[in-house]
Every structure is written in C-alpha cells, then in structure tokens.
C-alpha cells in the first residue's frame with residue numbers, strides 16, 4: 189500500500205500530506221474492518237514489579253531492596269481476577285518485570301518458599317488458577333521469552349504479547365532509553381516474535397514511539413513486524429503506544445511525541461501492515477483520542493472497569509460508556525472482543541490448547 193521510500197519520505201510531511209495519509213489509512217481500515225471498533229474488557233494483574241531491566245521511560249519497575257518491590261501472592265492475584273469476573277471482564281492481562289530471579293534476592297526467596305525457581309514457572313501456575321476457577325482468558329505480557337518459556341506458557345494462555353518497542357540498536361547506548369536493558373536488545377525481541385510464530389501463539393506486539401528513535405527507525409520497526417507476520421501469520425494486533433514522560437525516570441524531561449506525530453504514525457502503520465492485523469492505540473494516553481479513528485485504527489485495546497493501567501497509573505481509563513459515545517460520534521460501533529481475535533479462535537487446533545478452547549466455548553455460550 190505504501191513503499192518503503194514513500195514511508196521514509198513522510199518524515200517531513202506537511203499537514204496537507206498528513207491529512208491525505210490519514211484518509212488513505214482510514215479507507216483501507218474501512219475496507220477490512222468496517223465501522224466496528226473493538227476493545228477487550230480486562231483486568232490488569234501486575235504479577236511482579238521487579239525487573240532486571242531499567243528502561244529509561246518506565247515507572248512500573250521498582251529497584252531491588254525497595255519497600256515497593258513486590259510479587260503478588262496467588263490470593264492477591266485471584267482477588268483481582270474474581271473482581272473482574274463479577275464485572276464481566278473476559279481477559280486477565282498478566283504484565284510483569286523480566287527475570288527478577290536473576291537480580292533480586294527477595295524474588296528468589298518468594299519463589300523458593302513456594303517451590304518455584306523462576307517467575308515464568310510461577311506465572312504458569314497463576315494462569316492455571318485462572319483457567320481452573322474462572323471462565324476468563326489469560327493474556328501474557330512478560331517481555332522477552334525463550335523457546336522453553338513459550339512452550340510452557342502456550343497451553344495456559346489465549347494469547348501472548350510483547351512490544352518490540354523499536355529495532356534500533358542505537359537506543360541501547362549510554363544515555364538512551366534501553367541502556368543496560370538486556371531484554372530490550374532488538375535481536376532478542378525479534379527472536380521472541382519469531383519463536384511465538386513458530387509455535388503458533390496468537391500474538392500482540394507494537395512500537396513505543398518517542399523514545400529517541402528516528403522516523404526511519406520507526407518505519408523499519410513496522411516493516412520488521414510485518415515481515416515476521418508474512419512468514420508465520422500469528423500477529424493478531426499491533427499497538428502504537430505513545431511515550432508518556434514520568435517524574436523520577438531517566439526520561440522525565442524528554443519530550444513526548446506530538447499529537448500529529450501519533451496520528452501520522454497510526455496512518456503509516458495501517459498502510460505498512462497486512463490488512464488482517466488489527467491496529468490498536470490506547471485511549472488513555474492522549475486527550476483527544478477520537479482522531480485515532482480517522483487515522484486508521486480499529487481497536488482500543490484492553491479497557492478495565494476494575495483495575496488501573498499499572499504501566500501508566502496516572503492515566504485513567506475512559507469509562508466504557510464514554511468510549512462508546514466518542515466512537516459513535518465518529519460513526520463507529522464499539523464492540524467487545526476477546527483477547528484472542530476471531531481468525532485465530534476459529535482455528536483452535538492450530539492456535540489453542542484444549543483447555544483454552546473450552547474456555548472460549550464457555551464464554552461464547554454464555555454470551
């Protein structure tokens with residue numbers, strides 16, 4: 189729909205060119221996704237805020253030895269999950285720090301006391317608890333995963349996700365967002381995308397914009413995602429997330445991407461990515477998110493009536509009624525979806541374990 193050269197050249201596009209781009213992206217979205225914009229009713233479970241990385245933009249992570257560093261107990265996890273179930277949530281989003289057992293003695297202690305050696309083993313059991321006791325579907329956002337991790341977690345999750353962030357190796361240099369973050373090495377992130385493809389895991393990925401990348405690096409990241417999807421076909425959605433500066437982080441004073449930059453990136457993503465890939469943008473990270481719909485998106489992602497966005501705790505979710513109203517003002521019908529998209533759900537033998545496909549059936553019979 190757009191050549192690499194054309195995409196690169198949009199770096200200095202004027203407002204007229206951006207408008208044209210957005211119209212083109214919206215038309216393409218209309219063709220495949222129509223006038224429906226989706227969201228997933230979810231609860232957010234921040235299983236642990238201990239992480240061996242220290243991304244320059246992140247407030248989720250808490251340092252070793254700090255009073256706030258924590259792993260949720262099974263009771264705490266299930267209390268949130270049951271609350272979500274009561275409110276009609278269908279997705280449990282497990283989002284967590286990476287490999288805390290490698291750098292936090294307190295993480296090793298917590299896990300050892302319960303008979304685990306890694307957070308992934310503990311996460312597996314928490315997913316199992318969800319599947320055994322509720323009709324909700326786990327979505328796992330645990331960062332970089334090894335092939336062993338993927339094979340282990342696949343039977344107990346409906347889908348997994350990991351933001352590619354960006355393919356730029358430059359961002360690993362001193363003073364950049366991913367300095368000293370072993371799990372943000374682009375080759376490692378790309379490897380996780382490929383391995384989840386190899387094992388047919390319905391997958392969510394995306395880019396974080398405004399973290400010091402160039403426009404060209406942003407385009408390269410979208411192309412890299414699309415190339416992997418062409419090979420494996422497992423990328424169900426791509427999130428375009430805008431960086432929000434947070435006090436107390438290395439990037440506290442870094443400029444946030446402008447609204448226009450976000451709209452331009454959404455449109456170019458729609459034109460680069462395969463039409464079957466859903467494009468998601470969060471409605472809680474900008475004041476005027478309505479124009480996203482006029483830039484080619486078709487999904488708002490997970491929205492919770494119960495839990496906050498623990499990654500952007502200062503940014504409240506719009507309530508679902510107001511999301512519905514704003515969507516309808518732009519001519520869109522808001523529709524709930526599951527953590528797994530229909531095209532994957534309809535091929536359960538390829539994409540789902542038996543346990544998960546039973547849960548999906550339960551949800552659909554109840555609806």
Ligand SMILES: O=c1nc2n(C[C@H](O)[C@H](O)[C@H](O)CO)c3cc(O)ccc3cc-2c(=O)[nH]1
Pocket residue numbers: 228230232279281327328329348349350351392393425427488489490491497498499500526527
């Ligand atoms: O509330 C949030 N949900 C996030 N989600 C959840 C997302 O909104 C959806 O609930 C799921 O992707 C299911 O469609 C992510 C999921 C991923 O797989 C990867 C990254 C994210 C990032 C966020 C996030 O920053 N905040």
Ligand SMILES: C[C@H]1O[C@@H](n2cnc3c(N)ncnc32)[C@H](O)[C@@H]1O
Pocket residue numbers: 245246247283329350351353395396429430431432433434499500
């Ligand atoms: C779960 C995802 O949340 C994103 N993330 C982490 N910190 C921030 C921030 N300050 N602003 C926006 N997004 C952020 C990263 O892309 C991560 O992969």
Ligand code: SF4
Pocket residue numbers: 239240241242243246247248249284285286331371
């Ligand atoms: S964004 Fe993820 S990997 Fe980076 S510090 Fe935060 S929790 Fe760790």
